[in-house]
Amino acid sequence: MNRSPYITDAPSVSMIMLKVLLALVPGIIAYTWVYGGGILISLTLATITALITEAAILKIRQRPIAPSLADLSAVVTAWLLALALPPLAPWWLVVVGTLFAIAIAKQLYGGLGYNPFNPAMVGYAVLLISFPVIMTKWPAPLALATTPLAWTEQFRLIFGNILPTGVPLDAVTSATPLDYLKTQRMLQQEVTTISQASIFGHFGAKGGEWVTAAYLLGGLYLVQQRIISWHLPTAFIAALAFISFIFNIAQPSQFAGPGLHLMAGATMLGAFFIITDPVSGPTTPKGKLYFAAGAGVLTYLIRVYGGYPDGVAFAVLIMNMCVPLIDAHTQPRVFGHKR
Amino acid sequence: MNTIIQFASKLIKNLATNTANDIHKFHGGVHPDGHKYESTTRPIAQLPIPQTLTLPLRQHVGYIPKLKVKVGDYVLKGEMLAEAEGTVSAAIHAPTSGTITAIEEAVIPHPSGLPDMCVTLTPDGKDQWKPLTPIDWKNTAHSELISSLRTSGIVGLGGATFPTHIKLRKDRSSAIHTLIINAAECEPYITCDDMLMRERAEEIIQGIAIAQHLLGAAKVVIGIEDNKPEATQAMAGASQSLTNAVVTTVPTLYPSGDARRLIHLLLGVEVPHHKRSTEVGIQVFNVATVLAIYRYFAFGEPSVSRIVTVTGNVTTPQNFEVLLGTPIPLLMAAAGGAKPDTTHFVMGGPMMGFDLPTLNVPVTKAANCIIAASPALFAPPPPAQPCIRCTRCADACPVNLQPQELYWFAKSDNFEKARDYNLFDCIECGCCTYVCPSNIPLVQYYRYAKSEIIALDKAQEAADLARERNDFRLARIEREKLERAQKHAERAASAKNNEAKPELAETEKTTSNPDAVEAKKAAIAAAVERAKALKLAAANIDAAKTGTDLPVQAESTPDNTLPNIAEAKPDATTSATNEAQAKADKQALIAAAIERAKAQKLAAAQTGATPKNTENLSAKVKAEIDEIEAIRTKAQQMIKSKAPD
Numbered sequence: 001m002n003r004s005p006y007i008t009d010a011p012s013v014s015m016i017m018l019k020v021l022l023a024l025v026p027g028i029i030a031y032t033w034v035y036g037g038g039i040l041i042s043l044t045l046a047t048i049t050a051l052i053t054e055a056a057i058l059k060i061r062q063r064p065i066a067p068s069l070a071d072l073s074a075v076v077t078a079w080l081l082a083l084a085l086p087p088l089a090p091w092w093l094v095v096v097g098t099l100f101a102i103a104i105a106k107q108l109y110g111g112l113g114y115n116p117f118n119p120a121m122v123g124y125a126v127l128l129i130s131f132p133v134i135m136t137k138w139p140a141p142l143a144l145a146t147t148p149l150a151w152t153e154q155f156r157l158i159f160g161n162i163l164p165t166g167v168p169l170d171a172v173t174s175a176t177p178l179d180y181l182k183t184q185r186m187l188q189q190e191v192t193t194i195s196q197a198s199i200f201g202h203f204g205a206k207g208g209e210w211v212t213a214a215y216l217l218g219g220l221y222l223v224q225q226r227i228i229s230w231h232l233p234t235a236f237i238a239a240l241a242f243i244s245f246i247f248n249i250a251q252p253s254q255f256a257g258p259g260l261h262l263m264a265g266a267t268m269l270g271a272f273f274i275i276t277d278p279v280s281g282p283t284t285p286k287g288k289l290y291f292a293a294g295a296g297v298l299t300y301l302i303r304v305y306g307g308y309p310d311g312v313a314f315a316v317l318i319m320n321m322c323v324p325l326i327d328a329h330t331q332p333r334v335f336g337h338k339r
Numbered sequence: 340m341n342t343i344i345q346f347a348s349k350l351i352k353n354l355a356t357n358t359a360n361d362i363h364k365f366h367g368g369v370h371p372d373g374h375k376y377e378s379t380t381r382p383i384a385q386l387p388i389p390q391t392l393t394l395p396l397r398q399h400v401g402y403i404p405k406l407k408v409k410v411g412d413y414v415l416k417g418e419m420l421a422e423a424e425g426t427v428s429a430a431i432h433a434p435t436s437g438t439i440t441a442i443e444e445a446v447i448p449h450p451s452g453l454p455d456m457c458v459t460l461t462p463d464g465k466d467q468w469k470p471l472t473p474i475d476w477k478n479t480a481h482s483e484l485i486s487s488l489r490t491s492g493i494v495g496l497g498g499a500t501f502p503t504h505i506k507l508r509k510d511r512s513s514a515i516h517t518l519i520i521n522a523a524e525c526e527p528y529i530t531c532d533d534m535l536m537r538e539r540a541e542e543i544i545q546g547i548a549i550a551q552h553l554l555g556a557a558k559v560v561i562g563i564e565d566n567k568p569e570a571t572q573a574m575a576g577a578s579q580s581l582t583n584a585v586v587t588t589v590p591t592l593y594p595s596g597d598a599r600r601l602i603h604l605l606l607g608v609e610v611p612h613h614k615r616s617t618e619v620g621i622q623v624f625n626v627a628t629v630l631a632i633y634r635y636f637a638f639g640e641p642s643v644s645r646i647v648t649v650t651g652n653v654t655t656p657q658n659f660e661v662l663l664g665t666p667i668p669l670l671m672a673a674a675g676g677a678k679p680d681t682t683h684f685v686m687g688g689p690m691m692g693f694d695l696p697t698l699n700v701p702v703t704k705a706a707n708c709i710i711a712a713s714p715a716l717f718a719p720p721p722p723a724q725p726c727i728r729c730t731r732c733a734d735a736c737p738v739n740l741q742p743q744e745l746y747w748f749a750k751s752d753n754f755e756k757a758r759d760y761n762l763f764d765c766i767e768c769g770c771c772t773y774v775c776p777s778n779i780p781l782v783q784y785y786r787y788a789k790s791e792i793i794a795l796d797k798a799q800e801a802a803d804l805a806r807e808r809n810d811f812r813l814a815r816i817e818r819e820k821l822e823r824a825q826k827h828a829e830r831a832a833s834a835k836n837n838e839a840k841p842e843l844a845e846t847e848k849t850t851s852n853p854d855a856v857e858a859k860k861a862a863i864a865a866a867v868e869r870a871k872a873l874k875l876a877a878a879n880i881d882a883a884k885t886g887t888d889l890p891v892q893a894e895s896t897p898d899n900t901l902p903n904i905a906e907a908k909p910d911a912t913t914s915a916t917n918e919a920q921a922k923a924d925k926q927a928l929i930a931a932a933i934e935r936a937k938a939q940k941l942a943a944a945q946t947g948a949t950p951k952n953t954e955n956l957s958a959k960v961k962a963e964i965d966e967i968e969a970i971r972t973k974a975q976q977m978i979k980s981k982a983p984d
Contacts, residue, residue, distance in 0.1 A: 002783075003780065007372075007690070007773065008772065009371065010773070111725065114725065281728070283741060332739050334612065334739050335366065336610055336738075337612055
């Protein structure tokens with residue numbers, strides 16, 4: 001019988017997913033520091049929902065449950081979705097989003113390895129379209145909030161929709177820089193004036209830019225560990241920086257520069273954790289460059305011309321649709337074939 | 340965008356490759372643990388002559404050799420037991436003196452585990468050589484040396500077992516400019532080439548000189564992985580006597596010992612996928628093979644022994660020089676025996692080797708390494724999980740294939756797509772499986788897809804052949820029917836004419852006899868029809884001929900001296916050569932049929948006999964033809980008996 005090779009040297013799928021989770025930890029710590037403990041509740045809720053949903057669907061599909069739960073892919077989806085949602089969103093929003101991501105976007109397509117779309121982003125897009133008002137109610141960073149909520153108060157808000165007496169919802173939420181930029185631009189304000197607002201930090205959102213920096217740190221760890229290839233984040237960031245730079249140079253009063261676009265919104269989360277989903281992404285090195293560059297350009301266009309303040313989720317989903325085409329047309333030259 | 344990417348990748352490549360020795364790196368590759376140390380601490384040991392030797396006739400790529408001995412024959416050491424038959428074939432010799440005690444099927448070391456014809460030799464212990472005659476290779480004609488080598492039984496000892504005399508022929512389109520000596524030995528555990536170079540570098544260099552002379556190669560490059568410093572030193576020292584030769588170390592990276600990868604590493608030449616290295620002027624030999632060439636020319640010794648690494652879960656791993664046909668259990672015992680937790684035995688290395696069907700098989704020319712395997716050494720793979728398209732396999736593939744796509748196509752039996760994605764460029768090196776986080780046995784999927792595609796192609800070819808043959812037969816039957824009708828008409832006409840002659844002799848010349856005219860018309864029409872049918876048949880044959888007019892490639896797995904490729908390649912090559920042979924046979928058959936048809940037509944014109952094309956057809960077709968013939972004779976008899984009326 002021929003069953004060589006007899007030796008292997010590969011991390012397991014579980015180990016790969018574990019490292020992705022590990023790489024998210026700095027971001028989560030920064031998030032908690034900036035926005036309070038609400039995110040930890042969302043993460044827990046999403047994780048539990050993801051595992052239960054995955055187990056239930058596997059049972060219905062009569063597939064072994066334990067190996068699929070152990071691969072931790074459901075937890076990665078849950079965390080990415082939770083991190084993309086506003087942290088003080090009601091508990092059911094997290095549950096519904098995760099349920100949709102795992103049950104519909106992942107398991108109904110055949111489970112891990114078979115889903116054509118990024119499950120977390122499908123969940124996010126469904127929530128954004130279905131509940132646009134809640135989805136854009138971001139809490140103000142603790143440092144900026146007029147009445148910062150204690151952790152217990154955040155807990156009560158998430159589960160019971162109860163705010164401390166005398167505190168209106170507007171007092172704890174604020175516009176995100178990208179949101180503010182969009183609405184103010186509609187009011188014909190100039191970018192230079194807009195970015196004077198207190199919600200802006202050195203590059204992105206005040207406070208929020210630290211979360212973004214932490215994502216970047218975790219992402220670099222993933223590149224160093226060879227969990228993700230450098231092609232995707234590099235091309236995504238380069239494309240987004242390039243297009244925002246060109247627009248900004250052409251009309252500085254109309255378009256924000258690359259600094260804001262790179263450090264605000266979901267740029268770094270997207271660059272290192274979202275567009276790098278291997279299952280729904282391209283496989284060839286050149287394809288990865290095209291895919292990520294396309295996602296970067298689309299993200300920018302949706303941010304500037306689209307109906308939503310941020311565009312990572314839709315950009316990724318649109319590029320997911322192009323993956324078969326990209327793969328088919330970017331096959332690398334096989335050894336000994338024509339150059 | 341494209342140009343930027345190309346420029347960047349070139350820049351990176353240049354930075355990466357401008358290192359020592361100007362090595363040209365290939366894509367991918369893996370770094371498995373070498374495990375070379377265990378078996379290199381002791382010198383190569385000679386194994387005593389065993390009680391019996393079992394020699395499979397099929398120990399090489401190509402046709403099975405023709406047996407020349409019978410049970411009871413006494414043979415001397417080095418006497419030929421079976422001679423090479425056909426182009427790609429190799430002889431088998433008696434590894435020691437003794438008596439042939441059996442010629443029967445026995446289990447051979449092959450992944451299939453199927454028995455094959457073997458000669459059993461019971462040694463007399465004298466180990467007496469037949470009279471040996473060294474060959475003065477410097478002053479002998481090339482063709483003579485090649486035909487002499489054909490009787491030497493020497494095949495590629497790196498594991499590919501391709502008959503060596505074919506690789507040294509000069510009758511190729513392009514001359515060989517560079518001879519590469521493959522001493523990379525990239526597979527883990529295997530050290531037989533390493534030890535051979537350490538101990539017998541001088542003899543290897545002598546063999547290289549002969550091979551260089553035979554090929555007329557201006558340049559020699561000896562490629563050794565940098566994990567063999569002792570061997571490199573020995574070879575560098577000995578190679579001083581060669582002209583225009585260089586010893587080059589290549590980085591330890593599996594599979595650098597694959598011939599095409601090694602050529603790229605050493606020369607920066609990518610052998611085109613559809614060509615053999617010889618077509619770009621490069622020939623590759625393994626070190627053990629050139630040593631065998633030296634022993635043959637210097638002493639007249641044919642291929643009767645080889646070096647085998649015995650390692651893994653054994654007490655004292657070591658290399659042994661053993662007679663071909665030696666039972667492997669003796670080798671195991673010589674290495675101190677397999678430890679108790681040994682579960683199975685692997686022939687070849689851990690990347691490309693295969694499970695021995697049983698330990699009780701003989702050493703063959705392909706047996707470079709026997710590994711006693713245990714769960715601690717080769718952990719059984721965990722259950723496969725879904726592919727997550729992480730593309731680690733693509734990063735590791737030395738051919739730059741997309742293994743995840745090939746897996747997808749093979750799994751869904753989408754064979755055409757698999758072929759489009761260059762499945763047949765896969766060298767089955769195992770790098771993809773080695774790095775797969777989902778533990779998917781990728782290489783198995785590729786082997787499966789390849790064998791399915793080959794089987795489908797064969798079935799298609801057989802169907803095409805059957806259709807051609809049937810078309811030919813139908814055309815012939817039609818032609819014969821017409822001829823019969825014509826004859827009948829002629830006979831009828833002449834009968835009528837004879838009857839009518841006395842009365843109508845005069846009128847026939849001036850006016851026309853309606854009957855005779857009709858008969859003539861029928862005859863003409865029949866002749867025209869016949870001509871048409873013949874034309875059609877000829878066109879069919881031409882079409883068939885051009886359709887199958889592919890270059891006959893007798894020598895199909897060329898120079899792939901990658902260790903342990905034996906298990907995969909022999910089948911492919913045999914089938915490829917068989918296919919080529921079948922095509923050649925078919926062409927010859929068609930050509931012969933045309934010739935015969937012409938001759939018979941001529942003969943028929945002279946004698947009036949019906950042409951036949953019954954030679955070279957299968958028994959079934961012959962039976963059919965006989966049946967038709969019988970009916971025809973009967974019909975003719977009936978016509979004859981009726982004719983007088």
